[in-house]
Amino acid sequence: MIIAEIITIGDELLLGETTDTNAGYIARKLSGIGLSVQFKSTVGDSLERIEETIRHALKRAQLVITTGGLGPTDDDLTKKVLVKFFKRQLVLNEQLLEEIRERYHRRGIEMPAINEEQALLPNNSTIFKNDIGSAAGIGIIENDYYFISLPGVPTEMRHVLDNEVIPFLAKQNFGQAIKITTLRLNGIVESSLAEIISAELEIEPGVKLAYLPSESGVDLRIVATADSKEKAENKAQKLVKQIEKKVGRFVYGYDSDSLQSVTGQLLSDNDKSLAVAESCTGGKLGEIITSVPGSSKYFAGGIIAYSNDVKVSELGVKKTTLNKYGAVSAETAIEMALGARKRFSADFALSITGVAGPGGGTDEKPVGLTFIGLASAHKSFAKEFNFGRDRETNRARASYAALELLRKDILDLEIE
């Protein structure tokens, strides 16, 4: 089995002020193609220490991926180290330089001269193109090891990894297959989920099940390893069937599905439109819905009604409702949804009102209390939720819970 190691480079990671999300992302993507990470290291912006770390990594791993230190500034040292360590020379890559110029040109900026440095790459290296930034990925591929350096900016790292590096590595024959299937659930907490399923599951050797709670619910991740793709897929599928028998009603999708993509598909399949009215989420629900390219096909628009005045003036919530039940109430949520549906003449409307925190909580209406309203041609209703104490978590959970409510309603599933 090939051993992989990830090295993340940058003082900011050692200072602990920036959380290292790159290493985890790379680990997930590598396991997706049957490669398992055995070591992770982080080193600061120091020539000696980066070199020492790379040397040590190549002693124990056949695949080493580094992130960071490929930028144009003085504290970007990775390329310097590569040239010395792998005994390469830096040569100008005309095509890359052109592309970088072009990118600045598109942004209406004259390319700063310093960026020419970005087009200098080690000879005898594999280039992994970066379409959204100026630091390309660099691969030093020898018979006995694969060494790959990627940019540190997460969006760029992910772009290069997903579009260039993973396809490249997937082509290599590392003689082992891993099938990863993720079931995506919403509306049930991890511990209840574990209680329901964990006991009676039959898990074959070579199969791992992980519970991954997130703001969009809980993902169940099945990692099946075998010596052939087919065997791995069969193992995974068997477990999927067992799980769905027990908790299938909470499963909204698989793998790369998201609640916004699944509900979006349902809306466009049924040629229906959606509007939103957001109080405590302040626009997050709309942002999540429109994170799907082409969502304009079914997303009419929304009102961010953060204040009570706006709830009245823009959504037609009755002053009496606000006075009698308060802004955070089922009654207000329903009127918000009805108002949004009417205003945007949409088929469906979702509304969110809650106590996001950290302040504003009372004994009667504690931080985390949230009402989500839904209005459609046939009916309007609101559901009460009690989320946690963290403001951003509450806002995200509320947004995804709203989408799940819509999904269940469109599919006529029972809402528990």
Added chain:
Amino acid sequence: MIIAEIITIGDELLLGETTDTNAGYIARKLSGIGLSVQFKSTVGDSLERIEETIRHALKRAQLVITTGGLGPTDDDLTKKVLVKFFKRQLVLNEQLLEEIRERYHRRGIEMPAINEEQALLPNNSTIFKNDIGSAAGIGIIENDYYFISLPGVPTEMRHVLDNEVIPFLAKQNFGQAIKITTLRLNGIVESSLAEIISAELEIEPGVKLAYLPSESGVDLRIVATADSKEKAENKAQKLVKQIEKKVGRFVYGYDSDSLQSVTGQLLSDNDKSLAVAESCTGGKLGEIITSVPGSSKYFAGGIIAYSNDVKVSELGVKKTTLNKYGAVSAETAIEMALGARKRFSADFALSITGVAGPGGGTDEKPVGLTFIGLASAHKSFAKEFNFGRDRETNRARASYAALELLRKDILDLEIE
């Protein structure tokens, strides 16, 4: 200077499913007492690999802190490794056993027998008490190194670190202090920034400058080390002054400041209100603004006008404007801002319309082209931006650029 290394132990950290928050927390606390972490490693639950990692760490660091693997179950291996590696025996710590029993007793639970294992500690070791869990911290302190193992559960790790380990280390005379200052900039790209400042900066020994680009702009992090707190602070301050002389106009804040907190403060200080009209960002700007607790004080609300119909019906954008200039144009952005300002009777309104991508781009209006409009009592205008190709990056950059536009306008700063 003493070199510190952090080792986090656990398979879940290598799969990338669990984000490692312990390492960053420890690094921040150590730098707070003048200790700088130079290496971070993560290793899975394997006797051999844990021992190999510890051996390697002690070769290069005088202070090594590990987290994880101190629990009572079979996959908790750290103590086994310590005993072998440091040639210690496990001896029963009666007092600790009593405390563990007592803790269970208080919760009305009979202590599970498995927990007796927790009271077995290596001889000649320093105990760092854990008042909220049964796994105590273990210190192996010799003349030439400090080795400390802490539990992996973040709440317990933080408790033991803050109350036991940090005070212990602070008492040792390592003779150095660190001051970290972050300048937060928007409206200039990393490479241009580097060109302007890097050349002529006088950076004293013991001072490091890092460029940290993100969706909200570029952060400049200064880390100054000296033998006293005052000296470190002076060193950092000197560099801050130099940088601000050159690029102060791009600096919107320091350290924990964010564009949303800074602009929010400006609005409430001036008793002004803000409304938004969002097309391509679909609510993200509103979400960012309302991520600040108490933002209801100055945030009136917003319209998510994703479709042209809504731009017309909700914001009063003229059909002729849309036909003549298109939805992505300065003219439309301005009318969107004017519409939002009027609708919410706000002092300021921001609007965003752009081609977020991945589709929808043309030669004339490529992906990334974005217009941000601002309307106030005195004027209304729009500024053109050209962001990258990544949809989510564009949406985030546009939202922060809008806040920066507002900040500059309120402060009457020149808008370049």
